[in-house]
Amino acid sequence: MADELEELYRTTYPTVVRFLYRRVWDADRAQDLAQEVFMRLMAHRPEKPRAWLFAVAANLARDEARAAVRRKRHLTLLKDDPVTLPSIQPSAEDTVEQDERRSKVEAALGALTKRDREVLLLWDAGMSYPEIAQQTGLALGAVGTTLARARKRLVDAYDRMEQQSRAAHS
Amino acid sequence: MRHIPDEELHAYLDQALSRSQCVEIESHLAECPGCSALRDDTAALRDRTTALLARLGPGPIVPPSFAILSDRYEAERRWRRQWTVRAGWAASLIVAAGLGWSVNQRVHSQVVRLETEAPIAVAPVAIRPLPSDARPSTLPAVQTTKPQPTRPRQAVALREPTSARLPVAAFQVADESAEVMVASYAPAPEGTDQASQEVFSVESQPAVSGGNLQGFWRNVGVDGLEQSTPGQLPRVPGLPVIQVQVQPGEAGAEVTAVDQQLEDGQLIRTIEGPAAKVSSLIANQEAENASSHQPDAANGNQPDKMTLTLRQGDRMLAVTGPSKVLGSLMISRGGVRRRY
Numbered sequence: 203m204a205d206e207l208e209e210l211y212r213t214t215y216p217t218v219v220r221f222l223y224r225r226v227w228d229a230d231r232a233q234d235l236a237q238e239v240f241m242r243l244m245a246h247r248p249e250k251p252r253a254w255l256f257a258v259a260a261n262l263a264r265d266e267a268r269a270a271v272r273r274k275r276h277l278t279l280l281k282d283d284p285v286t287l288p289s290i291q292p293s294a295e296d297t298v299e300q301d302e303r304r305s306k307v308e309a310a311l312g313a314l315t316k317r318d319r320e321v322l323l324l325w326d327a328g329m330s331y332p333e334i335a336q337q338t339g340l341a342l343g344a345v346g347t348t349l350a351r352a353r354k355r356l357v358d359a360y361d362r363m364e365q366q367s368r369a370a371h372s
Numbered sequence: 373m374r375h376i377p378d379e380e381l382h383a384y385l386d387q388a389l390s391r392s393q394c395v396e397i398e399s400h401l402a403e404c405p406g407c408s409a410l411r412d413d414t415a416a417l418r419d420r421t422t423a424l425l426a427r428l429g430p431g432p433i434v435p436p437s438f439a440i441l442s443d444r445y446e447a448e449r450r451w452r453r454q455w456t457v458r459a460g461w462a463a464s465l466i467v468a469a470g471l472g473w474s475v476n477q478r479v480h481s482q483v484v485r486l487e488t489e490a491p492i493a494v495a496p497v498a499i500r501p502l503p504s505d506a507r508p509s510t511l512p513a514v515q516t517t518k519p520q521p522t523r524p525r526q527a528v529a530l531r532e533p534t535s536a537r538l539p540v541a542a543f544q545v546a547d548e549s550a551e552v553m554v555a556s557y558a559p560a561p562e563g564t565d566q567a568s569q570e571v572f573s574v575e576s577q578p579a580v581s582g583g584n585l586q587g588f589w590r591n592v593g594v595d596g597l598e599q600s601t602p603g604q605l606p607r608v609p610g611l612p613v614i615q616v617q618v619q620p621g622e623a624g625a626e627v628t629a630v631d632q633q634l635e636d637g638q639l640i641r642t643i644e645g646p647a648a649k650v651s652s653l654i655a656n657q658e659a660e661n662a663s664s665h666q667p668d669a670a671n672g673n674q675p676d677k678m679t680l681t682l683r684q685g686d687r688m689l690a691v692t693g694p695s696k697v698l699g700s701l702m703i704s705r706g707g708v709r710r711r712y
Contacts, residue, residue, distance in 0.1 A: 215435035232430055
């Protein structure tokens with residue numbers, strides 16, 4: 203059992219971190235949450251560990267996002283600034299162009315509905331259609347429809363931002 | 373011929389369809405250029421989405437060692453177990469403290485109700501000295517605001533409701549004619565047992581007063597004692613206090629003796645304290661009295677002093693003085709009114 207857990211940890215940990223990162227937009231925090239997810243896995247030992255991992259990760263990310271919004275709102279009240287969702291802080295190594303692209307993807311992802319974003323990120327994390335259906339409560343047949351819509355909207359939103367950016371530069 | 377819907381193409385590319393569905397779609401794609409072009413577009417969209425999302429990656433991820441994670445898990449589990457035990461103890465202590473406080477409040481409220489709400493009928497009765505053969509049939513009866521229990525009251529005395537000690541103003545000698553104030557005790561509330569309804573028991577016996585008290589006694593000032601415990605000095609109101617002695621003891625176990633002087637110069641001694649101690653002191657006084665007044669007793673003369681004791685629970689008040697004065701105290705006992 204311990205070996206199975208270790209193998210699951212080794213193969214799934216990066217995916218879970220990536221999944222969490224796209225929800226909390228903080229690499230360190232995503233790693234902390236991922237470790238928390240695996241520690242809960244050790245305590246609960248579920249029958250379907252992979253699906254369980256992403257379900258718990260999604261819940262933790264949701265709690266984290268709520269806490270972040272509360273913190274931001276509190277700061278906003280103190281500073282009298284408008285409320286904005288947490289965004290990626292560009293690192294020193296990233297070029298300006300990379301930062302812009304990343305910001306656009308993030309903004310495009312934020313333009314999706316909550317359900318579309320959830321399904322898209324779960325699929326990107328490697329979850330199967332039945333696992334996505336189980337976690338989101340969607341019918342199995344609706345997963346493909348939602349995923350098709352989410353992909354299209356994401357790319358459309360990104361292209362629209364690219365055009366606006368080009369127009370602004372020209 | 374049925375063309376392939378968009379969502380089905382996504383599911384096909386995501387390998388989410390059964391083998392038979394895949395075979396059916398592939399055979400259609402081979403024959404339908406429109407669906408085939410749509411499949412290519414869908415594949416491009418899928419790849420582009422993957423590429424876009426890949427830009428949002430947090431960079432290279434190196435998972436920490438599984439052993440580290442296991443150790444951390446074990447440490448956290450131990451900490452949670454200890455915390456649970458400690459929390460359980462804390463909760464138990466809080467519950468115990470709450471129960472104790474609740475019981476204390478209940479007992480306190482009952483005591484306060486007894487002391488404040490239960491009517492304490494104070495019925496002052498002016499008693500004139502009567503011939504010894506006269507019956508005090510004309511004297512007003514002791515009044516109470518509640519019907520007394522069927523059991524006859526054994527004693528009557530003034531009491532101070534807020535005092536934890538025995539009634540201080542047990543007697544009041546107004547003048548030389550030995551007027552005595554008599555009050556009834558508060559009837560016990562319904563539901564209490566019969567024994568607890570007896571608040572005081574009163575007895576009288578010949579005695580001697582003014583002698584030396586046995587044991588270690590400390591003289592204290594009257595004023596200081598009155599200020600520290602106002603209204604609790606056991607004494608006969610209206611008479612000058614000439615000496616106050618205290619026999620030290622634990623809290624509530626000290627014995628107080630107060631000597632007062634009548635107008636004719638005779639002494640009245642009031643002793644208040646735990647019943648056992650006061651009884652012992654009175655017994656010693658009796659022994660002393662028996663040895664020093666043997667001739668009088670042999671001649672059949674009545675001693676001129678007597679001791680009147682009032683007992684409430686484990687507390688006792690004993691008043692020793694001239695029988696003429698103390699004898700005017702009227703008590704109702706056994707349904708027969710007697711005068712001493």
